[in-house]
Amino acid sequence: MRHFLCSAFLLIVLGACSRPDSTQIESSDTASATAPAEPMDTTRAPAVNAQSDTLKTVQRRRRFSSPSTDDEFKLVLRGPSLLAGEATFTITNSSGETIFREVLSAADLEASMVYEMKNSTATQAEREAFVRRRMDEFFADKNFRTPAVTAKDTYQAGTIDRTTWDDLRRRPDSIGFQYLVGKEDGRRIAWSPIKQQVVRIGSIGG
Incomplete structure (x- = not known):
């Protein structure tokens, strides 16, 4: 009887050792599924940079440096907002060469609004509208x-x-x-x- 009990106990122990640990397998699968494919790169530049975002572009082709071909006049405003950006004014000839470049601040475009103001202050919406209009009229005839x-x-x-x-x-x-x-x-x-x-x-x- 004692011999039978010892044999049965031995079979139970052997069976437990050969059986897979289902709990451990499930944890490994979950970790693999949620782990990132590669380490996070915290030094990488963000995809969107507010300082270089283009807010408004105005361009026109006119005769200027050549009597037979047009140059491209362009004004591009970039920055975090219309009132805190920089406008780059460029003239590019028909060969693709930039022959003139000047950077203006949004304040440079907005300053003359003082001559049109009916009140002592202007709302942000009014100021932004003025900057847009100044850009639209920059290359007027x-x-x-x-x-x-x-x-x-x-x-x-x-x-x-x-x-x-x-x-x-x-x-x-x-x-x-x-x-x-x-x-x-x-x-x-x-x-x-x-x-x-x-x-x-x-x-x-x-």
């Missing part, structure tokens, strides 16, 4: 003129050398472009054939 320098224009020292000024004055087909920065800083630029670059030919306003 009224801001281009031919010739770039007329006989009635006065030479402004400090903006361009006299030789380049006189050369442009002799070119009836030259094209000038003017734009406002801030409240009163009106700038006039043109393409100089003898310098082969965009030059500032004068200022308007304060």
Whole structure:
């Protein structure tokens, strides 16, 4: 009888050792299913960068540096918001070369709103609408003129050398472009054939 009981106990122990541990297998499967495929990279730049997001783009093709082909005038506002961004103004010729580049702040575009305000303050929505309108009108026809320098224009020292000024004055087909920065800083630029670059030919306003 004792021999029988010992044999039976031995069979039970052996059976338990050969049986798979279902609890351990289930835990391993769950961990495998939920584990990430690769370690998280906390140094990787985020997919969206608010500082480089494009908020508004205005562009127009016009004759400027060449009498036979158009240049592309473009103003691109990027940043976290319309009132806290930067607007990059570029002129690109027909060969794809950027011949002019200037960065304006959103404040540069908004500043002249003071002349149109009926109240002492403006809402955020009103300010944003003004910045959009300023961008929409940046390349309006009224801001281009031919010739770039007329006989009635006065030479402004400090903006361009006299030789380049006189050369442009002799070119009836030259094209000038003017734009406002801030409240009163009106700038006039043109393409100089003898310098082969965009030059500032004068200022308007304060």
